[in-house]
Amino acid sequence: MSHERIGLFGGTFDPPHLGHLILASEAKSQLELTRLLWTVTPDPPHKQDQPITPLEHRLAMVKLAIKDDPSFELSEVELERPGPHYTVDTIKLVAEQNPNAEIVPVIGGDSLQELPTWHQPKEILYAAHWVGVMRRPGEDANLEELERELPGIRSKVHYVDAPLLEIASREIRSRVATGKPFRYYLPVPVYEYIEQHHLYQQSELVRPKS
Numbered sequence: 001m002s003h004e005r006i007g008l009f010g011g012t013f014d015p016p017h018l019g020h021l022i023l024a025s026e027a028k029s030q031l032e033l034t035r036l037l038w039t040v041t042p043d044p045p046h047k048q049d050q051p052i053t054p055l056e057h058r059l060a061m062v063k064l065a066i067k068d069d070p071s072f073e074l075s076e077v078e079l080e081r082p083g084p085h086y087t088v089d090t091i092k093l094v095a096e097q098n099p100n101a102e103i104v105p106v107i108g109g110d111s112l113q114e115l116p117t118w119h120q121p122k123e124i125l126y127a128a129h130w131v132g133v134m135r136r137p138g139e140d141a142n143l144e145e146l147e148r149e150l151p152g153i154r155s156k157v158h159y160v161d162a163p164l165l166e167i168a169s170r171e172i173r174s175r176v177a178t179g180k181p182f183r184y185y186l187p188v189p190v191y192e193y194i195e196q197h198h199l200y201q202q203s204e205l206v207r208p209k210s
Contacts, residue, residue, distance in 0.1 A: 005033050007035070007132060009023075026163075040078065057197060
């Protein structure tokens, strides 16, 4: 019996957009994932100084964004326990829930470079089957340097060649707040949800560009 391979695709998803769906689809295909779990971060520790849309709206939008793909699932693993929410704990919990599965967190190239500063990075490598890393055109990580800090990372990193997508949630929020068109950055149900619930319309919800 072949093992199931489950990907973990985490984020704030404020809102989830077409770029997220394209990257998720590429990760599923290139990493040969059976399922991809979208894990919505309830209270991101790196965004404590920024306003975040209430969790109920972000969960609803992710459900709408992924509803047409049966291999995409909304995971509540980060909602069922108090924070702070560390990647290593998420991997272990999903592994406990799926004892015969290979667990593959999917992260961006910038996150790979920051991995040594994450909570228990060596444990992440031990707990994960692979670490899927989104690689944009022309992007190349310094695995030699990372190998010195995290021995064994070379064998764990599997790249996902991702298209260069100039779509960002913060840009969409800014467009909504300033009255610019934003319809075609989003799946139709997510666009309709934002309109129905009047999300992102207050200028104070616009966060500075990072």
